[in-house]
Amino acid sequence: xxxxxxxxxxxxxxxxxxxVDRGPVAGGTTGSxxxxxxxxDKEPGPELELALLSxxxxxxxxxxxxxxxxxEFEAKGGVVVASSGEGLAALGEFAxxxxxxxxxARVVTDAELYELEPHLAPGTPGGVFYPQDCxxxxxxxxxxxxxxxxxxxxxxxxxxxxxxxxxxxxxEVRGVRTDHGExxxxxxxxxxxxxxxxxxxxxxxRLPVLPRRGFVLVTEPLPRMVRHKVYAADYVADVASGSAxxxxxxxxxxxxxxxxxxGASRERVGFDRSFSLPVMRALAAGATRLFPFLxxxxxxxxxxxxxxxxxxxxxxxxxxxxxxGLFHACGHEGAGIGLAAGTGHLIxxxxxxxxxxxxxxPFRPDRFAxxxxxxxx
Amino acid sequence: xxxxxxxxVVGAGPAGLSAALAAALRGVRVTLLDSAAQAGGQxxxxxxxxxxxxHPKALHHQWRTWERLRDGLAQQVSAGRVQxxxxxxxxxxxxxxxxxxxxxxxxPDGRGPGGSDRRHFAVHALPGPEQExxxxxxxxxxxxxxxxxxxxxxxxxxxxxxxxxxxxxxxxLKGGLVxxxxxxxxxxxxxLLMPVAVGxxxxxxxxxxxxEAAGPSHFAGRSAALAAxxxxxxxxxxxxxxxxxxxxxxxxxxTVVEAHGKDSVEAVTIAALDPAGRVRPGTERRxxxxxxxxxxxxxxxxxxxxxxxxxxxxxxxxxDAEQRTDVPGVWAAGETIGIxxxxxxxxxxxxAGRSAAxxxxxxxxxxxxxAAAAKSRTRARKFAAALAAVYVPPAHWAEQLRDDTLVxxxxxxxxxxxxxxxxxxxxxxxxxxxxxxxxxxxxCQGRMCSAAVAGLAGCEERSARRPFARPVPxxxxxxxxxxxxxxxxxxxxxxxxx
Amino acid sequence: xxKRTPLNLAGARPGPPHTVTFDGREIPALPGQTVAxxxxxxxxxxxxxxxxxxEPRGVFCGIGVCFDCLVEVNGRINQRACLVPAAPGxxxxxxxxxxxxxxxxxxxx
Numbered sequence: 001x002x003x004x005x006x007x008x009x010x011x012x013x014x015x016x017x018x019x020v021d022r023g024p025v026a027g028g029t030t031g032s033x034x035x036x037x038x039x040x041d042k043e044p045g046p047e048l049e050l051a052l053l054s055x056x057x058x059x060x061x062x063x064x065x066x067x068x069x070x071x072e073f074e075a076k077g078g079v080v081v082a083s084s085g086e087g088l089a090a091l092g093e094f095a096x097x098x099x100x101x102x103x104x105a106r107v108v109t110d111a112e113l114y115e116l117e118p119h120l121a122p123g124t125p126g127g128v129f130y131p132q133d134c135x136x137x138x139x140x141x142x143x144x145x146x147x148x149x150x151x152x153x154x155x156x157x158x159x160x161x162x163x164x165x166x167x168x169x170x171x172e173v174r175g176v177r178t179d180h181g182e183x184x185x186x187x188x189x190x191x192x193x194x195x196x197x198x199x200x201x202x203x204x205x206r207l208p209v210l211p212r213r214g215f216v217l218v219t220e221p222l223p224r225m226v227r228h229k230v231y232a233a234d235y236v237a238d239v240a241s242g243s244a245x246x247x248x249x250x251x252x253x254x255x256x257x258x259x260x261x262x263g264a265s266r267e268r269v270g271f272d273r274s275f276s277l278p279v280m281r282a283l284a285a286g287a288t289r290l291f292p293f294l295x296x297x298x299x300x301x302x303x304x305x306x307x308x309x310x311x312x313x314x315x316x317x318x319x320x321x322x323x324x325g326l327f328h329a330c331g332h333e334g335a336g337i338g339l340a341a342g343t344g345h346l347i348x349x350x351x352x353x354x355x356x357x358x359x360x361x362p363f364r365p366d367r368f369a370x371x372x373x374x375x376x377x
Numbered sequence: 378x379x380x381x382x383x384x385x386v387v388g389a390g391p392a393g394l395s396a397a398l399a400a401a402l403r404g405v406r407v408t409l410l411d412s413a414a415q416a417g418g419q420x421x422x423x424x425x426x427x428x429x430x431x432h433p434k435a436l437h438h439q440w441r442t443w444e445r446l447r448d449g450l451a452q453q454v455s456a457g458r459v460q461x462x463x464x465x466x467x468x469x470x471x472x473x474x475x476x477x478x479x480x481x482x483x484x485p486d487g488r489g490p491g492g493s494d495r496r497h498f499a500v501h502a503l504p505g506p507e508q509e510x511x512x513x514x515x516x517x518x519x520x521x522x523x524x525x526x527x528x529x530x531x532x533x534x535x536x537x538x539x540x541x542x543x544x545x546x547x548x549x550l551k552g553g554l555v556x557x558x559x560x561x562x563x564x565x566x567x568x569l570l571m572p573v574a575v576g577x578x579x580x581x582x583x584x585x586x587x588x589e590a591a592g593p594s595h596f597a598g599r600s601a602a603l604a605a606x607x608x609x610x611x612x613x614x615x616x617x618x619x620x621x622x623x624x625x626x627x628x629x630x631x632t633v634v635e636a637h638g639k640d641s642v643e644a645v646t647i648a649a650l651d652p653a654g655r656v657r658p659g660t661e662r663r664x665x666x667x668x669x670x671x672x673x674x675x676x677x678x679x680x681x682x683x684x685x686x687x688x689x690x691x692x693x694x695x696x697d698a699e700q701r702t703d704v705p706g707v708w709a710a711g712e713t714i715g716i717x718x719x720x721x722x723x724x725x726x727x728x729a730g731r732s733a734a735x736x737x738x739x740x741x742x743x744x745x746x747x748a749a750a751a752k753s754r755t756r757a758r759k760f761a762a763a764l765a766a767v768y769v770p771p772a773h774w775a776e777q778l779r780d781d782t783l784v785x786x787x788x789x790x791x792x793x794x795x796x797x798x799x800x801x802x803x804x805x806x807x808x809x810x811x812x813x814x815x816x817x818x819x820x821c822q823g824r825m826c827s828a829a830v831a832g833l834a835g836c837e838e839r840s841a842r843r844p845f846a847r848p849v850p851x852x853x854x855x856x857x858x859x860x861x862x863x864x865x866x867x868x869x870x871x872x873x874x875x
Numbered sequence: 876x877x878k879r880t881p882l883n884l885a886g887a888r889p890g891p892p893h894t895v896t897f898d899g900r901e902i903p904a905l906p907g908q909t910v911a912x913x914x915x916x917x918x919x920x921x922x923x924x925x926x927x928x929x930e931p932r933g934v935f936c937g938i939g940v941c942f943d944c945l946v947e948v949n950g951r952i953n954q955r956a957c958l959v960p961a962a963p964g965x966x967x968x969x970x971x972x973x974x975x976x977x978x979x980x981x982x983x984x
Contacts, residue, residue, distance in 0.1 A: 025803030031812045119979070139812035143802035158805050220820065220848065220953070221926060225979040257788075257815060258926070258973060262851075274686045275844040277471050277501075284854035293980050295852030298953070301822055302844045412939065412958075419938060424885055425960070427907030431886035506959045507951075526940045538921035538933040545937025549957070553912030554881040557920065557934070581879035640931050641920050786935070786943060789927045820942030825935070 001030040001138060001337050002329050003191030004145040005344030007154050010189075013348040017154035018183050020176065022161035025146055026139035029193050029336060032305025034216060034253065034261050035138035036229065037338035040078040040130035041236050043094070044101035046362035047314055051335070052102055053358060054342035055132055061341060062136075067148065071141040072256045078133030078229040079108075079116055080236070081124055081290065087233050088125045094236070095128045104131050119225050121292050133229055135253070138337045157183075165203035165326065173203070173325030187351055189327045194308040196316070196330030200365075205322045208368050209331045211306035213267045215276065217283050220298045221258030229253040230290060235264065239334065242311065244268035246279065250286030252294075260294070262287040264334070266307075273304055307334045316365035317343050318350055327351060328365040381406045382737035384730075385500045385516035387467050387681060390418020391719045392711025392726035393522030394446045399730025400520075401458040405737055408514050408862075409450075410465040410502055416450055417443070418524055419544065420719045422551040436551045436576065438612070439719065462514070462862065465502035468847045470519055470681045472704075473499045497706050501859050509850055513859035518706045518737055519685075520729050521694065522722070523678040523846075525712035528828045529565070530673045530774045531792075533782045534636030534645075543573040543672035556582050558667035562645050564588035564633045565672040567768040568718075571616040573670055578623035585664050587620065588647050590654075590673075592630030595767045602763035609760060632771045634661060636669050645669050654772030673770040675716040676828065680846035682709060692840045698751075699742065700729035708733050716765070721757035724750045775833055784833065785826040787819020795833045806836045817841065820848070893963035897922070904961040911937075911944055911956035914967070922946045922956060926972045946970050 007019045021027065037058050042048040059075075062068035082088035088107075095105035106129045113127050114120060146156055157178070164177040165188060175184035190207075192199040200207035235249040244267070251263040265279045280302060288295045310316065310331040320326040329347050332339045342358070349356045382405055386397045389411035397409045409416075415423045421443045424430040434440045453459040474497070500514040527542040534540065543563060549555055560583045563574040574587040596603065603610060620627060630650050637644045649660035682694040687702040689695060693715040700708045710729040711722035727750040735742035744751065778784070780793035798804040798813040807823075807830050810816055816830050817823025823830070823841050831838040853859075882889070892903040895910075897919060904913035911934050914922060921931035923945050935943040937957050944956040949966050952974035961967070 024805040024809035026812055027806075027809055031808065139809070140802075143798075143804075143813050146803055147801060156803055158803055217851075217854075218818075219851065221973045223973060223975050223977060223979045257818075259818075273842075275684050275842075277469060280844070281854055281857060284851045285856075288851055288855045295850065295855065296980050297851055298848035299845060299851050299854055300820065300848050301818075424887065425907030425909075427890060428882070428885075428905060429888040429890070431888065433885055435884045435886070436881075506954075526936060526938065536930060536932065538931050541934050542936050542941075545934060545957075548937040549912060549915070549934065550881055553908050553915075554885055554887055555908070555912040555915045556881060557915055579879070580881040580884050641933075786932075786941070789925055789930075820945070821940060825941050825943075 001026070001142045001340045002193065002332060002343050003189070004142040004149070005340040006189050006191050006329050006347050007344075008145045008149040009344040009348035010351060011149045011152040011154045013352050015348070015351065017149060018157060018185065019146060019149070019154055020157045020160050020162060020178060020183065022159070024158050025156070026142040028195070029305050029307060030138050030142050032214075032216070032303050033138040033337050034263060035136045035141065035337050036335070037134040037136065038078060038229070038335065039098070039103050039132050040080055040105070040128070041239050044097050046358070047335070048098070048101055048103070049358055050339050050342045053345070054339050055134065057341035057345055058134060058136070058338075061145075067144060070144045072137035073134065074136070074256060075131070075134045076228050076253070078130040078231070079113070079127055080130070080231055080233055081113070081120065081127040082233050085125050088127070091128050091233050105129075106131070117227060117230055119291050119293050120230070121290060135229065135255075136337065137256070141337065162199060162202065165199075165323075167323070171324060173323060187325050187327060189329055189347055191329045193330050193336065194306045196308060196328065200328065203320070203323045203326050205320055205326070205366070206368065207316055207328060207331070207365060208311055210268065210309045211271050212309035212333065213265070213269050213272065213304060213306055214263065214334065215265045215279050215283065215302055215304050217262040217280060217287070217299050217302045219260040219262070219294070220300055222254070222260060222297065224254050225293065226252055226254035226260055226291060232286070232290065241266075242313070248279065248282040248286060250283070250290050252287050252290055259300070260297070268309070271306060275302070275304070308336065309333050311368065314362055315339065315343065317346055317363035318360040318365060320365045322366055322369070382518070383408065383516045384518050384520065384733055384737065385410065385498060385514050386520045386522060387470070387500060388418065388522035388524055388711065389413070389416040389461070390522060390524050390711060390722065391420055391446070392524070392722035392729075393418070393520065394450060395723045395726030396520045396522060396708070396710055396730035396733070397459055398446070398449045398453060399727045400734045401453040403731065403734035405734045407453070407459045408462060408516060409459055410462045410467055410500060410514060412464065412466045412505060414463050416447065416461065419548060421446070422548055424552060424554050428554055430554065435579070438572065442719070442723070462502070464505035465512070466505050466508055466847050467500055467502045467681060468511070468845050468849050469501045469684050470521075471499040471501060472497065472685060473515070499859070502862070503847065503849065503853070508847070509853070511849070511853045511859040512862040514862045518733050519708070520726075520733060521681050521707065521709040521713055522711045522726060523681060523713045525675040525677045525716055526824060527569075527672045528674045528676045529671055529825065530770055530832065531782055531784050531826075531829050532633055532635060532774070532777050533779050534638065534642065535671070536783050536786055537636050537638045537642045538640065539638065539642035539667055540636050540669045540671065543569050543670040546668070546670040547573045547576055550576055550580055556580055557670075559583060560585050560666045561668035561670055562586045562588060562633070562664055562666045563670045564645070564647070566590040566770045567672055567674045568764055569672055569675075571613070571620065574625050575616055575619045575623065577670070578625055579619070582668070584623065584625040585666050586626050586628050586647065588628045588631045588633055590630065590632050590650060590771050591768050592650075595769075599763045599767050602759065606756070606760045632656065632774070633669065633671065634777050637663075642667060642669050650771050655776065673828070674768065675712060676824070677713045677715065678846070679713060679840045680843045682707070682713065683840065683842055684844055684846070689840050692838055698744065699732035700725055701732065715761070717757055717761035721754060721761060724754035724757060728754065784829050785814070785816035785819060785823075787821050787825070788815040790814045790816040792833065795830060799834050804834060807831050807834060807839065807841065810834050895961050895963070895965040895967055897967045898969055908961055909957055910946060910948060910954070910959050910961045910965070910967055913961040914956065922967070923970045924972065945974065947974065
């Protein structure tokens, strides 16, 4: 997704773009995501600013003729549910901070909450409503952005693995070598997501991107029973946590296509794709606690993905001071779809030598250069 | 004395029955789970008991083999060595180190039936037909004998009621003693079509045509390999004679290009195929019918194996010469490891059962003791390979698809969407086609369309990873564990079917 | 000689037929038959309409794999007609779309 956005914005900025992927479009983490464009789960800071910028850009993309419908863009809004009165107070405080940072965050009473989500479990004290939270179908979003970029002359090369980053004798980037020949370019953008550390290594630099596994459960098709993205307050804490241990916090949302998606689990177990029944049980338990009607609904499938996790939970965006011509746009953890638009836009800006709309200092790709190497878990 | 080791066998078709019997006869306590109300699987599917069929033999082939399996099972069940759990829809097999405390309400001491406290696997099943609850069977080892299902390649009109799989027509006939209609066309490619046509005709349907993509030249090319199996040839000749007797016209080297009808099928158009597997223009001919039974071969059920992390080669679960998968404690036999028919399934099941019995006792089995089964397995695999080479669906089947022909029946994804994903959106494999079109995301989880999607995407057919072998209610999944299935003799199980 | 039928071929001596209803219409069913078999016998070949195109569907795979034959039985939706036995008095209904109606699960009937 991030690569697709980089390709589109770079093409629009007048660059001649070649988009290379070892698999198909959306073959990595994009295809395993829920397609969240969220502000609700982000505390004030650089990531939230990026999310707000991205949100504006996504809305603009979705308004382009044909694009909004083809990527299933939906400004559905997010609802964070408190589990207790105390929890509601804490949520309210969190929301107040977000409001100061420019987020539309509305504390809602229990009555208002049931109006937003009539099928929520009874006894919920209230929550916070975030109208800016949106959703896209992530694979379609990536594919349609690529298609739009191709319309501007960008080339798409799927099924090609980058095997080396080519450098001049002066050390500047001059392209990449793939298993199907070389591609020459003065700029290389590393948008390899969870595998971004490997691509960085090809250029001889360290970028600590680690996989953080997540499962999503998918139900049978339903009428619109869950209207927003609904999650329990502990989700925010789990997202911000760096723990390797399994964490699950219920996230439930309906989709345009019918099925309800149920997340979210986080584990650092490397690239282990094996299916975990205990995780499924925890996800199902969390979801049926939020929405009791789901107990009688069938789970049809589940899928697994690997979020590109960075130790400080911030993506790497911008030029790599160690390798002239190399840019990074990866490590967005579970927010890559949402943050893609802003990331692509900013990358295009800095490649063109302009001043980016956001200060990229917190996202500097070389910010981990001095930290001790982390063991891949 | 150490307690008898326990083995769960999933699937009570030829492979599962053969494995269960081989293991039970060698001192293993076997739990045989199957989704049907009676043993037999698809090949030996029996009429529902209440239908009082006195001559079910008339619906079947190789009846003596069935009698041997059926009687063997009855013996082992009454001896208490096999527990046959019917109508158990297994949705997941889980590796568990041991039974955690409190998991075992039927046995408050937390011990299994033999007093052993270690269980390697939990087989989770939804008792049918409601499938609203889940029970677990714990076992030291597992044999997966989940069989296969029919592959159908799409064509315009294939979603009309009255169009069904050849195997489905046969299953409804064998199990429910019903016919889908009065006039049937049987079409596609594969060795199943002849018995289906003969079966429908014998049961009173008018079979207006048997349309087979393979032609005489295909057989000629393989005559040596096929002639090595005189018994099978005789079977084939027998079918031909019966087709003749029932006046079923055989259209070899033909294919169905379209099924017509408004609310259900009223006719089909068939056409001849050229040597390259393309429809010969001008050879189309319309045949009136109210049923089209169609199939293009079979695909293995591999979901449980994949959930366990077993290696799958292409679409088949990979096993060694002892029928072991690469996950310790998991064996696989029958069509789940490759389509090859009942005789092959029997041999593989036998070897799996013997190997499991030996290894559960900590002994390396001596393959010489199953030399006969191994020989029959080799022969049957050769024959299956020869058949697979003969019965190939028309190479250019996809050319028949119109833009609005559905490829994915569940999510109603038309051919145009799949083509767009491949040609314009950068999909290069079945997974990316699925993500970009929803083909394969519906109730059947791509079982009905995966072959077609792979064909349209121009990629190799591979098994899709399906964590759940069948849909599971979230309320069931939300529980920390499943209740242990009641243990006990067959009499108990009959009184308490769930 | 008796007519060629599947029941005659297998020498079946089923018990007396019972009655189920399909969309309110009474149809006979033999003990042991599945919902699909009973409907076929009554000449009914479709009992579901699809979510998007509203097309009729019935039995396709016949062995519980394809989920095309989903039907509502006694108010319970998503039942596979090819697997579920027809019991005396069963109320069988055509299942439309996702089967959940406009109000969704848990709120029907």
